[in-house]
Amino acid sequence: MWSVYLDTNPMRAPVVRTLGLVSRRAYLGPLAPLRARQIRHTELPGKKWVRVRNAMAGISGGDVALALLRRDRHVSPLALPRQSRIYLGREVCGEVVDVGADVEFLRIGDRVAYQLDQCCATREIEPPCRHCAAGYYNRCENRYLPGQQAIGGGWGDEMIVHERQLFLVPDALSDEQAALLEPAAAALHAVLRSQPQPGEQVLVIGAGTLGLLTTQVIRALTPHADITVQARYSFQAEMASNLGAAHILSAADGSADVARYTGARRFSRPLGSEMLVGGFDAIYDTVGTDDSLQSALRWVRAGGTVVLAGAHLAPMRLDMTPIWHQEVRLLGALEHGTERWPGNAAPAGWQADGAGRVSTFALAAALLRERRLTPQRLITHRFPLREVRRAVEVARDKAEHKAIKVLLDIRDVPNLPLDELEMVEDQLEPPHPQLAPAPFGGPAPSTQPAPPSRPGRA
Ligand SMILES: [Zn+2]
Numbered sequence: 003m004w005s006v007y008l009d010t011n012p013m014r015a016p017v018v019r020t021l022g023l024v025s026r027r028a029y030l031g032p033l034a035p036l037r038a039r040q041i042r043h044t045e046l047p048g049k050k051w052v053r054v055r056n057a058m059a060g061i062s063g064g065d066v067a068l069a070l071l072r073r074d075r076h077v078s079p080l081a082l083p084r085q086s087r088i089y090l091g092r093e094v095c096g097e098v099v100d101v102g103a104d105v106e107f108l109r110i111g112d113r114v115a116y117q118l119d120q121c122c123a124t125r126e127i128e129p130p131c132r133h134c135a136a137g138y139y140n141r142c143e144n145r146y147l148p149g150q151q152a153i154g155g156g157w158g159d160e161m162i163v164h165e166r167q168l169f170l171v172p173d174a175l176s177d178e179q180a181a182l183l184e185p186a187a188a189a190l191h192a193v194l195r196s197q198p199q200p201g202e203q204v205l206v207i208g209a210g211t212l213g214l215l216t217t218q219v220i221r222a223l224t225p226h227a228d229i230t231v232q233a234r235y236s237f238q239a240e241m242a243s244n245l246g247a248a249h250i251l252s253a254a255d256g257s258a259d260v261a262r263y264t265g266a267r268r269f270s271r272p273l274g275s276e277m278l279v280g281g282f283d284a285i286y287d288t289v290g291t292d293d294s295l296q297s298a299l300r301w302v303r304a305g306g307t308v309v310l311a312g313a314h315l316a317p318m319r320l321d322m323t324p325i326w327h328q329e330v331r332l333l334g335a336l337e338h339g340t341e342r343w344p345g346n347a348a349p350a351g352w353q354a355d356g357a358g359r360v361s362t363f364a365l366a367a368a369l370l371r372e373r374r375l376t377p378q379r380l381i382t383h384r385f386p387l388r389e390v391r392r393a394v395e396v397a398r399d400k401a402e403h404k405a406i407k408v409l410l411d412i413r414d415v416p417n418l419p420l421d422e423l424e425m426v427e428d429q430l431e432p433p434h435p436q437l438a439p440a441p442f443g444g445p446a447p448s449t450q451p452a453p454p455s456r457p458g459r460a
Contacts, residue, residue: 005155005159006091009037010035014033015035041153044162050166057413059156060185062092062211067315069394074317083146089152091157092155094181102165115171115183117168119167130142186366189218191339192219194344195334197224202224202284205285206232206288207298208233212311214242216311217229220286228248229249230248232255233253241380241406267279282302287310289312290314295310295320305330306328309334310335311335341360343358349374380406384411386410
């Protein structure tokens with residue numbers, strides 16, 4: 003089996019960054035951390051593990067940022083333990099081709115999407131931590147314990163994962179839709195961190211995949227919200243309008259334009275600061291830079307909500323005064339987990355569990371099945387797996403290529419090895435040390451996150 007990964011050897015980054023001053027090609031060149039690996043020893047590492055033959059995989063902004071070393075070592079997540087290899091491709095669907103002896107929820111031939119990284123369920127820790135017990139595997143306190151990791155990711159012909167990492171894809175969804183369940187669920191989670199009310203003025207900052215899917219989700223769950231999207235490029239603005247944005251802000255638009263549109267009053271001083279009284283009721287920042295978050299904090303009304311969904315691995319320097327001076331609520335959003343049932347906006351025939359909760363992935367799949375979310379409309383480019391480097395370039399240079407969502411088509415592609423990437427051949431990693439006991443076991447036994455369930459079950 004072949005898989006594309008990042009070599010996290012700390013010696014690579016400074017060398018590549020230095021060469022990158024001369025040419026951007028260094029980031030995808032022979033010394034770059036992006037590598038391909040043939041894994042010859044491919045036995046399942048546990049009785050609840052499965053092998054998946056991949057069909058379709060997306061290139062996410064996170065993948066591109068990792069490959070291009072877009073990170074500052076001073077941000078706290080970089081203190082976490084890292085594998086020597088990070089397999090790329092979390093937006094992926096495929097078919098189960100091998101199952102361990104104790105696999106409960108999946109069968110050979112099932113179509114699955116990658117849902118989650120390691121958490122209490124995949125580490126078989128009972129009782130689970132308090133977050134997993136509540137369905138928030140994205141906050142798992144045991145996520146970074148040593149232990150078996152997935153072998154391979156979406157950017158490869160196969161991956162070997164714990165069965166609880168997977169979501170059983172309903173038959174009604176195509177492979178492309180299934181591969182885009184992950185970003186759709188991430189957008190759904192961001193919106194459900196604070197769902198807009200009918201009639202509210204909402205701004206989505208950013209019109210890449212996450213921003214456009216966030217726009218779709220708001221339109222699906224709160225059809226009468228008034229949605230503005232700030233888009234950097236005209237092709238993104240056009241797509242945002244097609245997906246339900248009533249108004250578009252360009253990257254050059256500022257607080258005066260926001261004041262005009264929302265009816266806010268604007269105050270400013272020459273060579274000084276500016277402030278709006280009034281503004282958007284809610285703002286979803288899907289970019290996550292200093293500039294975007296600063297705009298969000300200044301353009302939201304007093305008592306309004308800013309959801310920070312864009313992930314940017316760099317410290318920020320910001321005027322945070324709106325948080326106390328205007329009592330602005332700032333919420334973060336990471337991946338997906340469990341949602342409170344969105345009431346009347348819920349898909350037909352689906353119900354929450356007894357506690358009013360539903361898995362984000364299941365809800366996203368139901369909205370796709372009802373065509374209320376159509377992430378496949380964002381696909382602009384498809385490449386065979388062997389052209390993965392070209393695919394990353396297109397996703398990186400999105401303005402030049404008018405790229406929104408770039409997919410790798412892995413069906414009928416036995417023509418590996420991959421072009422243009424240095425190959426290494428080696429064996430599976432050595433066995434990992436024994437797991438430590440769960441430090442924060444919750445009192446209630448729980449099956450969360452929801453195991454892969456047959457279609458038709460909530
Ligand atoms: Zn946990």
